[in-house]
Amino acid sequence: MTDAPPSTAPLASRFELVTIVASAGGIKALGELLPQLPVDFAVALIVVMHLNPNTASLLPQILNRMTALKVKDAEAGEKIEATTIYTAPPDHHLLVTGDRRLRLTQTQKVNFTRPAADCTLISVAKCFGHQAIAVVLTGYGHDGALGVRAIKQHGGRVIAQDPATASVANMPQAAIATGAVDWVLPLEQIPPALAKLVQRRG
Numbered sequence: 001m002t003d004a005p006p007s008t009a010p011l012a013s014r015f016e017l018v019t020i021v022a023s024a025g026g027i028k029a030l031g032e033l034l035p036q037l038p039v040d041f042a043v044a045l046i047v048v049m050h051l052n053p054n055t056a057s058l059l060p061q062i063l064n065r066m067t068a069l070k071v072k073d074a075e076a077g078e079k080i081e082a083t084t085i086y087t088a089p090p091d092h093h094l095l096v097t098g099d100r101r102l103r104l105t106q107t108q109k110v111n112f113t114r115p116a117a118d119c120t121l122i123s124v125a126k127c128f129g130h131q132a133i134a135v136v137l138t139g140y141g142h143d144g145a146l147g148v149r150a151i152k153q154h155g156g157r158v159i160a161q162d163p164a165t166a167s168v169a170n171m172p173q174a175a176i177a178t179g180a181v182d183w184v185l186p187l188e189q190i191p192p193a194l195a196k197l198v199q200r201r202g
Contacts, residue, residue, distance in 0.1 A: 015157075015198050016043050016131040017080065017096075019124050021117035021147070023050040023139025025167025027062060029187055030137070034067040034085075036191035041069060043198050044080045048120045050113045050139065051090040059087045076104045088115035095123040111143040117171075121147025130155030133197060135190060136181075138166035142174035152180035159193060162186045 022029055026049045051057050057073065063085060064071040074086040080100050088094035093115050095103040103123075110116035117136075121144060124132050134151045136144045138161060148158045160181045163169035165188075175181055185193055 014131055015133050017046065017124060017128050018043055018133045018135060018194060019046045019121055020135040020137065021048045021144045022137035023141065023143065023171060025138035028167060030063060031066055032187055033191055034063060037067065038195050039068045041198060042082050044082050045085040046094065046120060047085055048088045048094060048115050048117045057090050063087065074102045074104065076102065078102045088120065093119040095119060096127045098127055100127060111141055113143060117144035118147040122150045125150035125154040125156060132156035134158045136160045136172050136175040138168050139171035140168050141170055144171055145174040145178050148175045148180045149178050157182050157197065159183045159185060159190055161190065
């Protein structure tokens with residue numbers, strides 16, 4: 001569980017969506033992760049971070065400086081496109097619909113937060129199934145734990161940041177405790193692991 005995915009593993013290049021979830025320390029972690037993704041990273045990404053619900057988010061602008069991939073706030077009804085990073089806006093849960101479009105809701109908070117990682121991951125699991133990868137980074141609390149269970153149950157893959165390399169270990173620890181995590185990796189090993197999974201053929 002602690003090793004990066006081997007290049008010879010029989011996992012097809014079947015993945016279409018990577019969902020990255022984080023809380024405290026997440027900007028710093030993303031600043032190390034996103035620049036290391038290849039410019040031809042040919043899947044869509046969703047980033048869910050716990051944000052202040054009372055202020056406009058600068059997350060897309062911040063992340064845009066970290067990567068050559070397109071970064072934008074998710075919009076309701078928007079179709080998910082490859083090579084684009086969608087961020088969950090403040091005070092909205094970000095969901096994926098059956099026709100692979102984005103949906104924003106203001107239903108009750110989950111794990112005391114909105115957006116909540118669990119809401120996004122559970123909807124991604126139902127829609128993308130075995131084509132989904134979840135990544136749990138640094139953060140307080142246990143948001144994401146139910147979500148990674150759903151990802152695994154629907155045939156997807158789960159990566160958790162090694163808690164020893166996280167600014168705040170709670171979220172990756174909670175994910176690991178579910179038994180649904182495929183790989184526990186130091187932050188610097190997550191981008192090449194994602195690249196191997198996404199680029200693999202077979």
